[in-house]
Amino acid sequence: MHACCMKGAANVNNAADWFLMIAAGGLIAVWLFRRFYVWLHEPPASRVYRLGEGSEPDPGDETVRFLTASGYEVVSGKHRVPIEIEVDGELMQSRLFIDYVAVKDGRTWLVKTVRDRMPIDWTGAGVRDKFLVYALLVPSAEGIVYADPRERWLRTITFAIGTEA
Known part of the structure; x- marks a missing residue:
């Protein structure tokens, strides 16, 4: 493959990686928030x-x-x-x-x-x-x-x- 095409493919993979990382981080943040909220509002076990x-x-x-x-x-x-x-x-x-x-x-x-x-x-x-x-x-x-x-x-x-x- 030509060098300029390789650079474009790397940018697409890099963007997809970033999207997956942000989505995974968002899901983890939502899960952590929900666990904290439940813990905060339940009586101490x-x-x-x-x-x-x-x-x-x-x-x-x-x-x-x-x-x-x-x-x-x-x-x-x-x-x-x-x-x-x-x-x-x-x-x-x-x-x-x-x-x-x-x-x-x-x-x-x-x-x-x-x-x-x-x-x-x-x-x-x-x-x-x-x-x-x-x-x-x-x-x-x-x-x-x-x-x-x-x-x-x-x-x-x-x-x-x-x-x-």
């Missing part, structure tokens, strides 16, 4: 507890039978949530227990059962102090079902944070 496999619910259990009769499908039994607390540099251990996880109408509910030695103050502050921690711990749950299978009653508790009454 380290503060959201993901429920693992709880114990298998016992179909003969009084609470499981009561929840089933009330229209809930009990999908797992007791969940133990370990908590590490640090106060002035001193580490302490604690835990929370979720008695059951149940589903009704496609919505997941955390279930706490009545404990005789732990009465509930049915005021806004009392309910908040007792149950808000569970709603914040598992925000994907619809709310909390507080059940008393012996007396045959249950209450559903949901929280709307940041709304004025």
Whole structure:
């Protein structure tokens, strides 16, 4: 090929290379922006507890039978949530227990059962102090079902944070 034709072919290849590089760079920039945007707007994963496999619910259990009769499908039994607390540099251990996880109408509910030695103050502050921690711990749950299978009653508790009454 003649020298002047070779120079023109090199310019065409050079322009195509530049176009591909700019297109690839643009796609990478868009992908990075989207990942940053999603990361910025999602809750920190380290503060959201993901429920693992709880114990298998016992179909003969009084609470499981009561929840089933009330229209809930009990999908797992007791969940133990370990908590590490640090106060002035001193580490302490604690835990929370979720008695059951149940589903009704496609919505997941955390279930706490009545404990005789732990009465509930049915005021806004009392309910908040007792149950808000569970709603914040598992925000994907619809709310909390507080059940008393012996007396045959249950209450559903949901929280709307940041709304004025």
